[in-house]
Amino acid sequence: MTKILAFFLILIAAIQVIKPLGWPGLKKRSDAWKLVAGVVVITFLSVILSALFQGF
Template identity: 65%
Template sequence: MTKIIMVFFALVAAIQVIKPLGWPGLKHRRDAWKLAVGGFLVTLVAVILAATFQPAA
């Protein structure tokens, strides 16, 4: 699941570099870093939640 999230955010960041999306906070090409940081944070939260709720062995 985390790989899918990272691929999604990487694709959106690549699109942002090619042609800015125009979303609030993403008006310029240089704003692609925000998408990369967002993808990292979402992945981090997903990994923490998966580790937290993993059944005990």
Template identity: 50%
Template sequence: MSKAFSLLMLVLMAIQIVKPLGLPGLRKRTDFWKLALIAIAAISLTAAIGHWGA
């Protein structure tokens, strides 16, 4: 699941650079780094939950 999420976030970041998404906080092309921070946090959270559950 985290691989699919990673791919989705990469696609969203590429779209944000080409044409901004227009969501609150993502109105400029240079705001793609915010998506990267969200992706890192979400992947870290899923990894931590996966290790606790195993």
């Protein structure tokens, strides 16, 4: 699930670089870093959550 979400967000970031989406906060091509930062945060949280629930 997390890999699918990360792939989707990276795909949106690539589209943002080619043609800006025009969403609030994503008006310029250079705003693609916000989407990449979101992917990093989601990946980091998924690793932490999977480590916490590994013992259960």
